Amino acid sequence: MMNWKRKDILGLQNLSAEEIGLILDTAVPMKEILGRAIKKVPTLRGRTVVTLFYEPSTRTRTSFELAAKYLSADSVNLSASTSSVVKGETLKDTARTLVAMGADVVVLRHPMAGAPNLLASTIPAAVINAGDGAHEHPTQALLDMFTVREKMGQLAGLNVAIIGDILHSRVARSNIWGFTKMGARVRICGPATMIPPEIEAMGVYVCTRMEEALDGADVVMMLRIQLERQQQGLFPSIREYARLFGLNRKRLALARPGALVMHPGPMNRGVEISPEVADGVNAVINEQVTNGVAVRMALLYLLGGGGMPDA
C-alpha cells in the first residue's frame, strides 16, 4: 500500500485515484470503530484538531469534531462570522494564532474559494478543506464515494447523475473530480442559469432535462437549492424548480433499479426531493452521514500523524 505524503487536503482536483483509494480504504476500519460499543481508539492522543468555521454548519462541523474525539484527539471549535474577517483579524493571522497554541490540524470552512489554499501556504499545520465557496468540499465527495463503493462494490463504470444548482456547488465540483478519477461517468443537470461555463471540460456530460440525466443512472445525487437564488433571478419560482428538477418516485423509475439516492443535506423536502423518495428504499442519506464520520476519521488519521509509535 502506498504511503500518505500530503500535508493538506484542499480538494480532489489534485489527488490521484490511488490517493483517493487509500483514503476510502482507510475509512473502512474507521467505520468498524463507529460500530463498536465503545467508540474510541487512542490513535491521535495528544494531537489537537481545530475546526475553524466561517460559515454556519452543523453537520460537517459536528462530524469532524466527533471524528477527532473518536480518535482521542483534543478538538476545539471556533466559529467566526465573515464580517469579522472583513473588519478585523485576517484569516492568516487567525491561523497563525491557532498554530501558536499548538493546533496540529486545522479544519476550515470558508465562504470564499481558495481560503484553504491561503491557509495551507501560511501554516505548518495540516489543513483540511471543509468547504470553500463554490470551489471544493472534498470530505463530502469522499464520503459520497465511500457510500457508493460500499453499496455498489465499486465506482468504475457507474453512471452518476448530479442534479441541481451546479454553479454554486462545491459538492458537485469535488464529486465530479472524485468520481471521474475513479472511473465513473458523471452527468450534471440543472437550470441553464446554474450550469457553470465550460464545465464539460471537467469531463462531465451536461443536460438540462432531468429525464435525460436520470436515464439509466446508478447514483442520483440531488443538491440543495438555496431558496434565495430565486430572488437573485436564477430561476423563476420554487414551484417551477420543483416541477423541472425535483426528484419524485415517478422520475426515479427512470434510473436503474436499485439506484442510490443521495443528498448532502440539509434537504428542502418537497423542492429538490420528495419526502417519499428521501425516506424511500433507494435513499442512503442517513448512511452518508455515518460514513462522513468514518471518512473524516480516516483523513485525520492520515494527516494527523496516525500510526506514530504512541498510536
Add this chain to the structure above:
Amino acid sequence: MHKLLLKGGRVVDPQAGEIFAADILIVDGRITAIGPGLEPGEGAVMDVAGKLVAPGLIDMHVHFREPGFEAKETIASGSRAAARGGFTAVACMPNTNPVADNRAVITYIKTRAEEAGLVKVYPIAALTRGSRGEELTEMADLKEAGAVALSDDGHPVASAAVMRRAMQYARMVGLPVISHCEEPTLSAGGVMHEGYMSTVLGLPGIPAAAEEIMVARDIILSEYTGCPLHIAHVSTSGSVRLIREAKARGVPVTAEVTPHHFTLTDRAVADYNTSTKVNPPLRTEEDVAALKEALADGTIDVIATDHAPHTLEEKDVEYQLAPFGLVGLETALGLVWTELVVPGVLSPVEAIRKLTVNPARILGLQEGVLKVGADADITIIDPELMEVVDPATFASKGRNTPFSGRRLQGLPVATIVKGRVVYNRDLAVIA
C-alpha cells in the same frame, strides 16, 4: 550651459518608422542635433553603443494614488517607478481621494509631480463628479488646469444617457474620453474571467460580454457624438473585433492593451495568487492571440500598464477580498520586448510607436518624438539585456506583480527627462 551627448547609439524614429545610427546632442534640456559623429564640446558624454535610443516612453494609464491612498503609492514613488521602467511621461487616472474632478486636485497633482521632479505627470480628470456617473465635471476648467483627458476609470459610467452627454461636452471642450468598458450588472461580484478556470476554482466570473457590451455602446456613442473615444485596457477578442470594425468605418476610436493582458491568461489564477486579480480580468489563450493580432494590425494603438499599486496587506488575503490591480511600470518594457518584439509580433519600431507617438497623439501631447528643438525626453533600451523580475527591487511602493521570477529580455537602461538623467542602470557618463 548644460550639455549631454548620447554617443554611438541606434536612434529610433517611430514616426518615420526607422532606426539609424546617430548621436544626439542635448543642450539645456532640448535636443539640438541628431546625426553621426557629433562632438560634445564641453559637455558630458553618455556611451550608448549597442543601445536603442528611443523617444521617452509614455504610459497613458497609471494610478499614482495621491491624494488619498499614499500607502499604496505617491506621486514621488510612482515617478521613481516610471523612471526605472523607462517612462518619461505618464498620465494618471483620477480615482484618488478626493477624486480628481476639480481644478484643485488637478493642480495638486501637478504640483506634487513638479516637487518629485522626475518624470512628466499628466493628470486625467474625472468625466463625472466623484466618478459617480451622474453629473458632468467642469471639463473646460479641468482642461485649463492641465487635464489631458477625461475618464471615470474603474467606475464605468452605467448610464448611456450620461455617457452621451459627457461625450458631447468633452468633444466641445476638446478632450478625449477614456472608457473603462464594463457593464456593471454583468460584472457584479466577479473576480476573474468567467470560463473554465472560474468554474474549476469556484470563483465568481466576469464574462467577456461585460466588456464587449460597453465597448459596443461607447463606440456607438462616439460615432453619434463625434467625440474621440479611447478604450482602456482591451482584454477580449470580441472587443478587438468591435474596435477593428469601428475603425474601418471611420469612428474616432483608439485602444490600448496592457502587458499583463497580452502575456497572461486566466490559468495564472490557478493557485489563487491575488497578484493575478485585475480588472478587466486575465482572459483566455484565444483572447491573448486576438490582442497580439490587434497590436500587429494596428487595431490597438497603445500599450499602457494600468499600473495599480496596492499594499502588501491588502493583497495578502482571500482572493475575493483582495483589491483589483497590479503594478506594471517596471516590467512593461521587458514584457513588450520579451512577448512581442523577440517573437516577432511587433518590430522594435512598431513597439516603440505604441509607447510614444501613439499615446502622445491621443492625449494631444508634443512628446513622443526625437527632433531638434524638442524636449530631450529619451529612453535608452538594451534589447539584449536579460533580468529576472524581483519585486524587492521595485521603486514603486507596490509589489503586487504576477511576474515575479519571470525572465525578461529588452530592458530600459537609462531614462532622460528634459535632458536630465533620472534613471541610469549602468551606462558610463564621462563628464
